[in-house]
Amino acid sequence: MKLEQSKQKLLLDLATALRLKDAKLATxxxxxxxxxxxxxxxxxxxxxxxxxxxxxxxxxxxxxxxxxxxxxxxxxxxxxxxxxxxxxxxxxxxxxxxxxxxxxxxxxxxxxxxxxxxxxxxxxxxxxxxxxxxxxxxxxxxxxxxxxxxxxxxxxxxEVEDPSVLIARLEEELPADVIAEFREQRIENGIGAALFNGRSCGGCAMVLPANGIAEIRNTPANEVPHCPECGSYLIRDIS
Ligand SMILES: [Zn+2]
CATH class of the missing domain: 1.10.287 (Helix Hairpins)
Incomplete structure (x- = not known):
């Protein structure tokens, strides 16, 4: 998935907001x-x-x-x-x-x-x-x-922003094709996008094999790599 680096964090925020919304509905x-x-x-x-x-x-x-x-x-x-x-x-x-x-x-x-x-x-x-x-x-x-x-x-x-409002705003800021691919992935594994901390996937919590980590690191900055274990889009270098 191609996505300019400055917007990659939004994808992670979107995944988090969707998870929060599901949790709110459940309770x-x-x-x-x-x-x-x-x-x-x-x-x-x-x-x-x-x-x-x-x-x-x-x-x-x-x-x-x-x-x-x-x-x-x-x-x-x-x-x-x-x-x-x-x-x-x-x-x-x-x-x-x-x-x-x-x-x-x-x-x-x-x-x-x-x-x-x-x-x-x-x-x-x-x-x-x-x-x-x-x-x-x-x-x-x-x-x-x-x-x-x-x-x-x-x-x-x-005190926590209404997830629906946040979700709508994030979806507006992200390109439509990115949203479509993200949604497809989310349907597949229930996560969509997760944080990569340099060693493991925040979606499935697996510590990734060395070659998987290398592949993620070598992915161009304007592309979003997949977790080799669960398929989630992995967001790198959040700061
Ligand atoms: Zn994973």
Whole structure:
């Protein structure tokens, strides 16, 4: 492959950028993102649980209000009955009123024990709701931390130039026939171009035989030699 010496380093940069891009694609889902997704899922689950716990409290509070309203009605009825009994002389009516007062009293007693039970239950339900809400707060804090971690990781990743941009720029600077030959070689061995350090190939890491090294050294400066082992284009004399 013919390529003026001043541009040979670009070919090596291109091979490096392509390798970096492949590595980035392979790790598209960063561990920070995985942790964030998990934290958000947990937050959603705990928020649903807290909403259900709040709903249970609301239901029990309505139940208490209903019992209290019933109790008021019955106390009124009992009082009306007692008032009427005081003024009633008819024996049959008195018996009916006495029975009615007795029924009201016994239903009030039932309601009082129902109310006591409901108060105990609402107390337990409120504790459960408070616990659920504090779990939600923990989960929200974890989501915030996970988001910060993703942001920090994104900033770190951004400090390295986006390989796609770099690749496009390098491909523009290199002749089309060189790009074509390089790509063909890259398809063949997955490397394309590598650094030659004077002894070994940076692509396959093989220490080359003496005659291979001599051949590389004797290749004219405006040509790019191949690695005799893996076929990669070898870039010499980088400084
Ligand atoms: Zn090689």
């Amino acid at each position: 598209k889902e960063s561990p920070e993102q995985v942790a964030l997704d998990k934290a958000i899922a947990e937050q959603t689950r705990l928020r649903d649980a807290a909403a259900a716990a709040q709903m249970a409290v609301d239901d029990m509070e309505s139940e208490i209000l209903r019992i209290q309203a019933d109790e008021r009605k019955l106390r009124l009825r009992k009082k009306d009955g007692q008032d009427a009994l005081g003024a009633e002389t008819d024996e049959d009516r008195r018996r009916d009123l006495t029975h009615d007062i007795y029924t009201s009293k016994s239903r009030i007693a039932d309601l009082m024990s129902e109310l006591q039970e409901a108060h105990n239950e609402v107390h337990a339900l409120r504790n459960n709701r408070d616990l659920s809400q504090s779990r939600v707060k923990d989960a929200e804090r974890k989501v915030t931390e996970a988001r910060d971690a993703v942001a920090a990781a994104t900033v770190r990743a951004g």
